[in-house]
Every structure is written in C-alpha cells, then in structure tokens.
Amino acid sequence: MKLTLKVWRQKNNQTLGRLETYVLEEVSEDSSFLEMLDILNEQLIADGQTPVAFDHDCREGICGMCSLTINGIPHGPDGGTTVCQLHMRRFNDGDTITIEPWRARPFPIIKDLVTDRSSFDHIMQAGGFISVRTGSAIDANEIPVPKPVADYAMDAAACIGCGACVAACKNASAMLFTSAKVAQLNSLPQGKPEKDRRVLAMVNAMDEAGFGSCTNYGECSAVCPKEIPLDMIAKLNRDYIVAQTKSIFTKVG
Amino acid sequence: MSALSAIFTTTIGRKVIMALTGIVLVLFVLGHMAGNLLIFVGPDAINAYAYQLHSMPAALLWAIRLFLLVCAGLHIWMAVLLTIASRRARPQSYQQEATVQASYASRTMRMSGIILLAFIVFHIAHYTARIVPGMEYDQSLVEVPLVQGGEVVLKSSGVPVMTFDVHTMMVQGFQVWWVSLFYLIAVGLLCMHLSHGFSSMFQTLGLRNRIWEVRLNRAGLAYGWLIFLGFASIPLAVMAGMIQADPSSSIALVELLK
Structure with missing residues (x-):
C-alpha cells in the first residue's frame, strides 16, 4: 500500500517543530505501525536524511514506551491497544496519516516524537x-x-x-x-x-x-x-x- | 498545605468548589422552573407566588440573593482559574485534532457557560431589575390585586393588597421575538450544560462507580431535558398565543367590580 505520512519533526526542546511530509510507496498491510516507521527510517537513511526519533521498546503492548498520536488519537484508531499493536491493515491504500508526539507541558519534546515523561x-x-x-x-x-x-x-x-x-x-x-x-x-x-x-x-x-x-x-x-x-x-x-x-x-x- | 488553602489552590479542590456550587445552582434552576410553571395555572397563581417571594423579610431575600451570587461567582472564578491552568498545560496544540467519544455538551462546557452568563445578566436586568430600555414594564399598568385561594386579599382597611403583575410582564416580555429566541437558545445551552454538569458533580465529589456512572449520565441527560422543556414551554406558549396578557379576566378584577 502507498502512504503519505505527515510526521512531526523537531530537533530538540529549544527549537520549533513542524510537520514534514514523506511518501512510502510500498508498505505491507501486515506490517505493524512501528515497522512501517522502521521502513520510513531506512528510506530516510538511504537518502542521507536524519531518521525519525520515536519511542518503542517491547513491541508487545505491555511496556508503555510507544507514544504516538495518530490522526489526533493517542495510540491510533484501535481501542485498548498501544501503537505497537496497531497494524497497517487498519489503514487504506493512499491514506494520509498524521503522526505527532504526546503534547503537554509536563512532557517536553526531546526529539521528533520522543517526549520526556x-x-x-x-x-x-x-x-x-x-x-x-x-x-x-x-x-x-x-x-x-x-x-x-x-x-x-x-x-x-x-x-x-x-x-x-x-x-x-x-x-x-x-x-x-x-x-x-x-x-x-x-x-x-x-x-x-x-x-x-x-x-x-x-x-x-x-x-x-x-x-x-x-x-x-x-x-x-x-x-x-x-x-x-x-x-x-x-x-x-x-x-x-x-x-x-x-x-x-x-x-x- | 492546609485543607482550607488546598480547596482553593489544587486542581481537585477547585473542582470540588465547582461541584458544590453546581449543586446549589442545579437545585435553584429546578425551583425557579417550578415557580415559573405556575403561569400555566393562571395569572393569580404566579402573581401570588411572586408576592410571597417579595414579601419575605428583606434581609432574608438579600441573603438568598447574595448566596446565589456567591455560588455563581465561585463557580465561574474556579472555571476561569482551571481553564487558564489547563491552557498552560498544553502550550502547543495538535495539528490534527480528533475526538473519540466525548459528548458535544462535555466539550463545550466553557462556551455554553459563557453564553449562559451573558444570558443571566440580561435576564436579571430584564425581569428583576427591569432596566432594559423599552422594557421597563410600567408599574401603573401592571399592578393588580393579590389573590390567594381564589379570594382577593384585603388589608385591614378593606382595600385590596396590590401586587406586581408578573404574569403580564412575562407575557409582554416573551411577545418580543428576540427575547424569546435568546431565552430558548439560553435554556437549550442550559440543558447541555446540565446534561454534563449533573453527572460531573458526582464524579468530582467521588460519588460514582461503574454502575452509577451509567445511571448518573442518563439522569443528567433527563434532568437537562426536564429543565429545558419546563423553561422553553413558557415562551413557546406565549408566542403561540396560549397565554395572553388580559388582566380583565383575572378573578381579582371580576371580584372587585362586584
């Protein structure tokens, strides 16, 4: 499936961030959301750009590290799951997905989608x-x-x-x-x-x-x-x- | 931190003040509606009700008014403080916003509250202080004899006790289309504000669990609708011509003419 991603990029807490648009031509609908971001990062590294920083750890839905706001909903559209348990089959070919960090003053942004909790x-x-x-x-x-x-x-x-x-x-x-x-x-x-x-x-x-x-x-x-x-x-x-x-x-x- | 300062400075303390003042205002609204509905019983009933309210000792009347004013003031003041703190807690908003399940009423409490405040100021100026230009309700036109239990109340001198004709004032007021429209919008917003506020009071005071959450949410919605229908029925009945200002039909005048 082809996806357009709008990802929040912010160098650190001192600088202003903005949404950057990336296009992924070929994403398997069986991949998880975080695997999709891994694919994006490999593409960015191959193009000589800085990969997107995002929090993740167990990828089993039990550690509480992953923290992405997807299209305005923390952890994405599925109820009762973390982002790592979200799969791309939940989206459609040609979708535009906005990915932002948690937003709160007590959670300052460290980089891109990573916040200090x-x-x-x-x-x-x-x-x-x-x-x-x-x-x-x-x-x-x-x-x-x-x-x-x-x-x-x-x-x-x-x-x-x-x-x-x-x-x-x-x-x-x-x-x-x-x-x-x-x-x-x-x-x-x-x-x-x-x-x-x-x-x-x-x-x-x-x-x-x-x-x-x-x-x-x-x-x-x-x-x-x-x-x-x-x-x-x-x-x-x-x-x-x-x-x-x-x-x-x-x-x- | 002492408990007294905590109630004014912590987030939960301020919410408790909002809930407690909310209970007072929720009950006041119910009493106010029940009193107003006497207009359907007849001009004499609502005029006698108004007379009773105004003939209580001035100190008591003003104590009640002051109490309600303090409750409304605290409710608004705490809402402002909490809103400022909450705005500060999210300096950068989301580029894309979404709502999963929150009701429209719960998301618009601040806006419905602000419009309600504007309405309450107008409403008091209109019907209590009677200082709205063009709607001062001439005393000589709307003074009628007091009737209680179907009989004209007479002073010891044999002269009937006169009272302000609230019935005619209400009818004249609601015959102005924009007054009725503003009133209907305001009580509609009140319905929304109450439908969330009612169950929210219990949540804030800790008087809710999984079973009562559903019951209280339903009760809040039902209460909001009850208040809306009760209040809205009056301007609608006036606009439809079901209630008319016609002091000559009053029992009092008929009795006096005998």
Whole structure:
C-alpha cells in the first residue's frame, strides 16, 4: 500500500517543530505501525536524511514506551491497544496519516516524537510505594485480600504509564494515571497505612508538574491501552476529599 | 498545605468548589422552573407566588440573593482559574485534532457557560431589575390585586393588597421575538450544560462507580431535558398565543367590580 505520512519533526526542546511530509510507496498491510516507521527510517537513511526519533521498546503492548498520536488519537484508531499493536491493515491504500508526539507541558519534546515523561516518575516518587518490614519475605497470601478488592486493584495496576491519557485530554490532565496508581495501592491492605498521605502527595506532585485539570469528559479512558475506567478518578477524588478533610482534625501520614 | 488553602489552590479542590456550587445552582434552576410553571395555572397563581417571594423579610431575600451570587461567582472564578491552568498545560496544540467519544455538551462546557452568563445578566436586568430600555414594564399598568385561594386579599382597611403583575410582564416580555429566541437558545445551552454538569458533580465529589456512572449520565441527560422543556414551554406558549396578557379576566378584577 502507498502512504503519505505527515510526521512531526523537531530537533530538540529549544527549537520549533513542524510537520514534514514523506511518501512510502510500498508498505505491507501486515506490517505493524512501528515497522512501517522502521521502513520510513531506512528510506530516510538511504537518502542521507536524519531518521525519525520515536519511542518503542517491547513491541508487545505491555511496556508503555510507544507514544504516538495518530490522526489526533493517542495510540491510533484501535481501542485498548498501544501503537505497537496497531497494524497497517487498519489503514487504506493512499491514506494520509498524521503522526505527532504526546503534547503537554509536563512532557517536553526531546526529539521528533520522543517526549520526556519523567513527570510521571515524580508523581510515583511522591506516593507510589508501601511500607514493608525488612527481613525475609513474608509468605504469599498471608494478608487476606477479598476477591473484588484484588480484581479492582488489578484493573488499576494494569496502567503501564504511557501517558496517552494526558495526550488525549484537552486539558492535558494526568488524573487517570494518578488515579490508577492511587486506586491500586489505596484499595489493597498493604497500601492502607499510607492511604491518606499518598493521595495528598501524589495529587500535589501532579499539580506541581503542571498538568491540567479534569473536566470528566472521558477521552483519557477511551484511548487508554489498558482501558483504565473513569471510576478510578472518582475514587481518587473521594480519597482526596476524605484525606483533606481528615487533615483538618488530625495529622495525616 | 492546609485543607482550607488546598480547596482553593489544587486542581481537585477547585473542582470540588465547582461541584458544590453546581449543586446549589442545579437545585435553584429546578425551583425557579417550578415557580415559573405556575403561569400555566393562571395569572393569580404566579402573581401570588411572586408576592410571597417579595414579601419575605428583606434581609432574608438579600441573603438568598447574595448566596446565589456567591455560588455563581465561585463557580465561574474556579472555571476561569482551571481553564487558564489547563491552557498552560498544553502550550502547543495538535495539528490534527480528533475526538473519540466525548459528548458535544462535555466539550463545550466553557462556551455554553459563557453564553449562559451573558444570558443571566440580561435576564436579571430584564425581569428583576427591569432596566432594559423599552422594557421597563410600567408599574401603573401592571399592578393588580393579590389573590390567594381564589379570594382577593384585603388589608385591614378593606382595600385590596396590590401586587406586581408578573404574569403580564412575562407575557409582554416573551411577545418580543428576540427575547424569546435568546431565552430558548439560553435554556437549550442550559440543558447541555446540565446534561454534563449533573453527572460531573458526582464524579468530582467521588460519588460514582461503574454502575452509577451509567445511571448518573442518563439522569443528567433527563434532568437537562426536564429543565429545558419546563423553561422553553413558557415562551413557546406565549408566542403561540396560549397565554395572553388580559388582566380583565383575572378573578381579582371580576371580584372587585362586584
């Protein structure tokens, strides 16, 4: 199939970027989207041009590295998958495809389609941990976890931290990411001791990083490759309000 | 950070203020609509309702007005602060934009809110302050005796209690085509604003889960339509001639003439 690509090219965070147009004459519809970009890069190298920089790692849909906005939709047109799981058969011969990076101030562009997502790490560092006793590892299943709670925590833990939620949100809000991390740890008994201080610290880190606010319109969940549901955000709000209210009367954390 | 400063400075805190003031405004709108619908009962019913509202102690009346003003003010102020922060969070916009599933109402909350604000200012100037040029509603023309329970209310001196004829004012107001049109557009936008805002309040306050998400979204849509149909029915009925300004048909005047 023949494709016209409009790819965001930007040398670094200090320079302005722009869309460059490339034409690929022969692309197999069985190739993945990232393989298609590999083909483009080989063509660019052969022509003596700089290849397009883009993030990728496992190419199995589980690492959260790949991060392309395709025709305005983070991770492309398929729901519940990452870009690496998107195949060219999803497109038609002669299509024009626009490829852009995640766009958010807390995700500065390093080069072309590669962004620095360490602001997510800062949110995790603020509260994405639990207190455990040192020494030998405790026996598995020593702490009973009710099945619905375990299921809920597992749904939240599915988040791979790719940042598509931020990229899809018109406000560049990181509420879905933060809510998944908070919901995972706050719902399990192991995470209970830091429940209140965790939610306060992680929301604080989220605000400090400069993410926008949630308008509850759900685009984050719609593009999430792990389909983190919106009710995680409701839980984040609930836990935050409870923790903030408690902090009026008692020392939290 | 103390909880009090957090509610005004953090993204979630500001959203909580928007949700809490939103609840007040959502309930006010329902009460306002229910009161207005008394126009279908008859001129005496809506005039007596208006009389009751205005005859409450001035301090209480102004306390309620101030409370509503503070709620609307906080709702707008927080929306402005959050919007500025969100704009800042995306300095470079996408060259190609796309929407996967978000409703039109949820994507246009800011625009529907701004137009609604303009409408509310006009609406208060029009019907409460009555300072819109050409529509001041002459007092001498629209003062009528108060009727409660089908009987004219008399002062101890035997003179009937007079009250402002809200019925005639509403009818005269809505007979102006552009007033009715602006009103219909505004309540249409209100319907949209509420259809997203209603369920959004619960989400922001953390009172939603997977099952209630669907129910609340439907309830929000139903609530928006209820408010729209309730408010829109009045100018439509006036424009269709179903409700007419005819004080001589009022029970009060008939009784007085006896």
